[in-house]
Amino acid sequence: MALGLLLAAFAGAMVALQTIFNNRTDVHMGSWATTTWVLGMGFLASLVCSLIFEGGRTFNLQHMQPWYWFSGLIGVGVVICLVLGVKILGPTFSVSITLTAQLGFALLFDSMGWLGLEKVPMNWKQLAGVAVIIGGIYVFKFGGKKKQEEVQQPSSALKKSLQQ
Template sequence: MIIGIIMAAVAGAFVSLQNVFNSKVNERAGSWITTTLVLGLGFLASFMIGLLVEGKHLFMLDEMKPWYWFSGVIGVGVVVCLVQSIKRLGPTFAISIVMASQLGFAIVSDSLGLLGLKQVPFTGKQFLAVIVIVTGMLVFKMSGKKELKRERTA
């Protein structure tokens, strides 16, 4: 379990770091070039590392459902939406919305057993967790407005 927690924390740090890089590339190149670079370089890196680590087993895709192949297409939507939301909302607020959305969708997916997931009952604690996160986002956003008003009047 500890390894899973560490890996999740590292993934979160990587996503935040990638978003900073993506927004900087987007300032110069635009959303579609940014998406192409991110996913294209990601493909190359994954492919090379996969070949080194797994060798020919990399290509063994036994019993994979056809719709799972569309994950890369979903990745296009992820990158484009993230780049645009960061551009319009700023990194911290955009990422907090993304995290709340991920949590909400994960709870719905688990509760309904979507896409072959094991169904996990929805509890009041999960609902409370979502409320706490959304409230935290609102407090964060509202506190930023007061600071911004103070800076403008000074």
Template structure:
């Protein structure tokens, strides 16, 4: 379990850094070229790492439902939406909203057992946790007055 927690923490940190890098690439090249560059480099890195760690086993795929093959297309939506979200909201708020959405959707899909997931019963504690996360995002966005705003109102 500890390894899973460490890996999840690392994934969250990497997503945060990736969002900021993607935003800088977007400023220099535009949205669709950013998406193509990010996913193309991800493909190249995955191919190289897969060959290094798995060798020819990389190309052995077990039977699965056809629609799972299209998960890479979802990556286009992820990168495009996050790049545009960071541009419009800033890195922290866009990432917080994306994580809250991710948690709520995962909770929903787990509770229903969708996409081949083991069904996990919905509990009030899980619902409360999701609501607290949403509340935290709202407090982050609207909960304080910035120093710049205080100064401009005082003058």
């Protein structure tokens, strides 16, 4: 279990890092070119690693449902949506929303047993956990806004004294 937790935490760090790198690439190339470059580099790296570690199993597709072959197309959606989301929302807010949606949909897929997953009953604690995360994102994004606006806008008394 410890290894699973470590790998999941490492994956989260890599998602955040990749999001920042993708954003910097997008500034120079554009969103679709960034997606092409990112997924092309990922394809080459994955192919080399797969051939090294799995050899001939790399191309063994006989016992897999055909629609699973297209998961790379989902990757295109992931990268382009994150690149554009970061452009609009910034990296922290965009990744927060992405990870919350990922958790929520994973919970839905698990609880419904969709896509060949073993059905896991949903309970109120899981829903409360997702709600707490959403609340935390709200507080993170909007919690300090009033104080920031007050700092940026001088008080009316200060405005009057500056005008005199």
